[in-house]
Amino acid sequence: MKLLFVCTGNTCRSAMAEPLMRKRLQQAGLGGRVEVRSAGVAAMSGSPASQGAINVLKAKGLDGAAHAASPLDRELVDWADLILTMGQSHKRAILERYIEALDKTCTLKEFVDDDPQNLAILDEMGALQAEAQMKQSLFLMERADEVQSIQERYQRGAQGAEQELMRLQQQLEATVEAESSRMMELMGQLPDYEIADPFGGSQQVYDACAVEIDTLLAKLIQKLSAENHSA
Structure with missing residues (x-):
């Protein structure tokens, strides 16, 4: 398994x-069965870990000074089997x-959440996302020629093309209005996954943040161990 942790700057x-x-x-x-990497959605390549993070890791016998930040890119996304965000x-x-x-990306807190009520909400949200994607894909397929024509006209700077593109986007969003509304309602029922x-x-x-992360990682290990035994 290939596991990728993601935050903002990867520091x-x-x-x-x-x-x-x-x-x-x-x-x-499980050291030989799970590869681990990390990245940041707005990372500067090669940036060192922050001093607070280095101090946390040093106290646990780990070398944080050797860390070099990695920007998130397609290669990393394709590499990962599971992407867990902060x-x-x-x-x-x-x-x-x-x-x-979509199917392999979660917040860390969301992934290890074992509350049955929250899990039911997340399952419904997943089904709503799949339904919305299907509806929007069908909309774009049925209007493929129109979409291509408007995009070509927009790229040429044709008069009125931008307004047509905005109208098409509004129509696309309208196809999933019910799903979007329900998603917002469900999100309000979930705990803070930040x-x-x-x-x-x-x-x-930094110390408090590390304690929170390490507690979540303990739950992650339990989950991965259970999946490994059932495989």
């Missing part, structure tokens, strides 16, 4: 999650660019 949250997860995998005897914004950013990763960014905070803030 704090995911930079801590990657080595912490490797350590837990070794302790659980927050909802990272999940949205991934799916906006790589919608094909892991707060410690960037710029004190060492105490």
Whole structure:
């Protein structure tokens, strides 16, 4: 299995999650079965981990100073079997660019959530997403010639093409109005799946963030171990 942790700059949250997860995998005897990497949706390639993250990892006997940030790209998305983000914004950013990763992308908190009520909500949301995708795909297929014509005219700068493109987008969004409304309703019933960014905070803030991440990783290990035994 190939596991990818994602945050914003890949210098704090995911930079801590990657080595912490490797350590837990070794302790659980899964080190040879799960590969772990990390990236950031707005990372600068090669940036070091923040000092707060380095201090956290050093206290756990891990070398955070060797970390070099990786920007999220298609190669990493294709490499991963499972993408776990530190927050909802990272999940949205991934799916906006790589919608094909929908079935393998979750927030870390969402993935390890074992509350039956929350799981039922997430299942319904997944079904709604699939229905919305099907409706929009059908809409675009039925109007393929029209869509192509408008796009070509827009690229040429033809008068009125931008307005036609906006009208088409509004029609596309209208096809999934019911699903979108229900999704918003369901999202309001879910807990907060965010892991707060410690960037710029004190060492105490970093320590608290690391405790939260490591607690979630313990649940992740249990889930992966259970799936491994049932396979």
